[in-house]
Amino acid sequence: MTADPGRAKRPVSAALAGPYGHPFHPILVTVPIGAWVASVVFDLASHVAGDPDALAYGARWLIAIGVLGALAAATVGFLDFLAIPAGTPAFRIGLTHLSLNLAVTVAFALDFWWRGTPDGAVPIGPLVLSIVALATLSVSGYLGGKLAYRYGIRVADESTQAEGFRR
Template structure:
């Protein structure tokens, strides 16, 4: 990375190739897996709550929660790489820390929901687990909005306008 880069230029470049190439970070694509798994887990839980054959839907919901937690940890690793290029003391860095704190809370809520359901068995949906899933998704919505703000408002890891103009010539 250039030593005389502006804070904005610094936030656009990856610190390492593992984070994804310039203008195409891996974190945003990886977060779609836990988000989709957790939304699907809620749908499965609703089928368990209001439908027949609870056991199949509860097992499916629990499996999707586990997949979401595992993939959220993977996505967080890449998110930390993106966080590392944001200069300290900036609104973008503060937003990124809030985004991270909310995401860690969400992962903890889903992990606890998984444990509660595992302890209570798969015969019936545990209502406490169900409530934690709903709460987790609500917090995830706020965190996702902040993630969008980081990319689309602050331009973190988004290619510079000089690069973007290539698509409009």
């Protein structure tokens, strides 16, 4: 028996997760991704720049912005996940994507706490944690792309997409 693929294209709540064919999750994930990538750049720069305290301080707050952004992205992403039929490959990939993102968010929250008040360049421990978390986020992002581009989760069907190519 095949699950209805159209079910995963429709939002559980259009008001909360975005209308058909235009989900909110993809735009919200840009906040934590951008903040966390920038935080690692600041971390690395704190080891070579003239004012490591300022860069370490900036990295710490970029991590906090990323965690808050991840919570917003996770909220609407979870609504999208609920639309995927259980027992399907898309559901398993969605569950892995969700789990990895949860682990990454927890890792960055711990990283924020571990850093404390900046005093010089970012210590190696938090720096390594950030890099590992960012690598894990990359794997999870790949899986999220597979959900959208391979399985069409929350993507409009082809007949709707064709409207954009009519003259």
